[in-house]
Amino acid sequence: MIDGVPAAAVAEAEREWKAVRERAGFEGERLPGSAGLQHSHWDWDRKHRSTKGLLAYRMLGIECNGQMQGLMLLKMAGCNARLPEQAGKDLVYVDYIEAAPWNLKSVVAQPRFGLVGVVLIAAAIQSSKENGFKGRIGLHSLGQAEAFYRDKCRMTELGGDPEKQDLVYFEMNAAQADKFVR
Amino acid sequence: MTLNLTEAEMDALESLCKQKDLSKTAVLRQALRLYQLLDTRLAQGDSVFFEEKDKKNRSELVVL
Numbered sequence: 001m002i003d004g005v006p007a008a009a010v011a012e013a014e015r016e017w018k019a020v021r022e023r024a025g026f027e028g029e030r031l032p033g034s035a036g037l038q039h040s041h042w043d044w045d046r047k048h049r050s051t052k053g054l055l056a057y058r059m060l061g062i063e064c065n066g067q068m069q070g071l072m073l074l075k076m077a078g079c080n081a082r083l084p085e086q087a088g089k090d091l092v093y094v095d096y097i098e099a100a101p102w103n104l105k106s107v108v109a110q111p112r113f114g115l116v117g118v119v120l121i122a123a124a125i126q127s128s129k130e131n132g133f134k135g136r137i138g139l140h141s142l143g144q145a146e147a148f149y150r151d152k153c154r155m156t157e158l159g160g161d162p163e164k165q166d167l168v169y170f171e172m173n174a175a176q177a178d179k180f181v182r
Numbered sequence: 183m184t185l186n187l188t189e190a191e192m193d194a195l196e197s198l199c200k201q202k203d204l205s206k207t208a209v210l211r212q213a214l215r216l217y218q219l220l221d222t223r224l225a226q227g228d229s230v231f232f233e234e235k236d237k238k239n240r241s242e243l244v245v246l
Contacts, residue, residue, distance in 0.1 A: 054222060056215040077215035089202055090212060132208035
């Protein structure tokens, strides 16, 4: 796990991931429900540039076999919890999270590594705990990832958010976080 | 590092600690993160707005 992914590593991941998506015919944004990847337009280079040096952001990556297997951008400040039992308390907001395309069943028949998303979510929880937020995390999910956060991560679904293009907002409280990392 | 705070500042800090269920260090870290973020964005020429709950009024945060 890399905490504070260097610009060169992000650029390399972006280049490699784009090539795989292009080969698989997944480049470009498509409509929800289509066979495309809803996150294929994400530009990690730009995200890195716009958050570099800012204490409010933290970029984590998983590297294995010399390649980036997943990236995640966390927002560490200015995000309040919405669940009634923790409303108004700080949480770690998962701004962006992505597994390399060769680890996605929707892109390749046989993913190289599994559990990339699970490990990254566990890292977000760890980051929340380190900052005194007791494991509280929140995120807005693309349609294709909702089942992962609902069923695999067991986060609480709080419905579509009109402030965020109606993306469904999910949140995890301290008890859910403890259960997830156990 | 020693931090010298007035009584009012210490009251505000303790109130935030209670409200947010955070230690004093954690609250001050959050404050620094937000201050740096705001300062950076404002220096880039971006604007920060406060919008009332009913969305009727919006005011810009002006830093001189």
